[in-house]
Amino acid sequence: MRHAELHQTLEQVVQGFCRLKNIGEVSSGEGFAINFEEWEWEVGVGLYGFWQYALSQNDAGLQQSILAWYEGQLAKGLPAVQINTTAPMIALSLVAGHTGREDLLKVVNDWADSLLQTLPKTEEGGFQHVVKEQPNTGHLWDDTLFMTCLFLGSAGVVLKRKDLIDEASYQFLLHTRYLSEPASGLWYHGWTFIGQHHFSGAFWARGNAWITVAIPEFIALLGDSLDASVKRYLSQVVARQVKTLCQMQAENGMWHTLVDDPLSPQESSATAGIAYGMLRGVRMGILDADVAGSALRAWDALRNRIDDRGIVLEASKGTMVGPDLQYYCDIEMAPVPYAQALMMLLLLELQQGEWLA
Template structure:
């Protein structure tokens, strides 16, 4: 695929995301819709971040204008309560605030970052409790939290010169690695609870794992001058995860929604997140060059799931903590904002594999 073809494909996926609605009529479980693009939740936050990455890669100002209008509309309607998941849109807002200098955007970033530091509930070992809309999840750590909240906290630390925010972001990465890593495989369990001290169903869930693969490479971009020892530790976790993913990749290029269960369905959003993180990690020298083959194979598989209208198929609906592995196997498939956004992120990385066309003199 040449650069122009990739850009055209990304345009389709991004445009579809901007107008996504509940096309299947799925009965939603989240109190705030995570399917529609016009609401403020984690799914839309991932969508906004994907769009912003594409804007930064291509300079398409119409995408930036859409993002600014999205935030203006939601701010005007009133924002939801603060929690781990509703924090996710703030990551993109922090970039727009820095780019535009708008005080209303900057003020919101200050307010929400301060809430994380001072008021967000903590578990034992001071981990961020995975509070979501409608559920406190007392004593629980989830692998989603790093992408949904901690990336923004690190960004706020850089934006406002707050070393305490950056230090807290480091602690959260270390705490989550401590409690969620499966030492047998190098993969991540979906969650841990201090109320009973267990990993629930011990699910090695694909999209949950991809929040680390995709998140850690961007976290390292955000913090820039991270202590070398901490950086090595985070990358060791990524390398262990990537080695397991290499072994478990389906022959068609995707990964199963339960990574170690070949009878569970293959799933696109997690695959796109893995492809993005792996391709970027190879480009930056974090992973060995052999993983380029793994990332490319996954990217081609994701591209095959993109429909003519830009809708990405084979995407699982939002997935709460499962008590059994069957809870994950039964999650329905439905077009989702993050199901569009993770392929957009992936395609922005695929673009970097293709050189800019030479200008004729």
């Protein structure tokens, strides 16, 4: 794929994100105005990908489109602080730091304080995976590290608050202890302190993708603000995970919804996230160069799963911790903003790292 063709595909995927109004609802609009209506994790991941794209293009118009979405949401009033509603705060912390606007910095600071002071905690001070549907008492989920701790770390850098960086680092370490399976390095979807188990024991692909993405992003966002021992530890965690993920990859380059079950559906958002995290980690020097081959095989499979409107196909809807493994296999596929975002990040990395040259 030539550079111009790669850029055209990236632009189509960004426009596909802008067309999404709600989960599974695609408008016929053109351009880069964001139509998604709800402040939730799905659009939060999308906004993070969009912001990285806008920065890479050094495009003031794209950056203004994101700012306009946030200004509209702030005017309506923000929802209660919990894990999933924190996801849109990741990009907002970066926007606030980029613009230096005091009103946005205050929103970021207040939200971070609320996370530390009011979010329910599990045993050992873990961030309980509270969502709008249910409190999930005593639960740790792998999603939390992307949705909440990337924000907390980024906010700590922007606001120059070491307490936020320390808390985010602790959450990464604690979640690793309870969710990472020692033998394989794969991550379980959830852990409950109440029942002392991993629910159905699912090695859920998108959950693993959140980790493959979140660890390199956390290290990159924090830079020299991250303790060297934490960086070293997390680098080993993701390297161990990725080694096994390469072994679990399907022959066509995709990953299955349950990474260790070749009969479960293949899933695009997880595949894009895993491939992106691999390439990002290689370029950062925290992953071995040979894993890039698996990531490029994944891209070969994914490029055929982007339609003419820029919509990423074969991505599954939001997924709770399932009571059994069949639950994960039955999740419906639909156009979703986080698939657009993870594909954006992969395409940006392909472009910036000149992986296809």
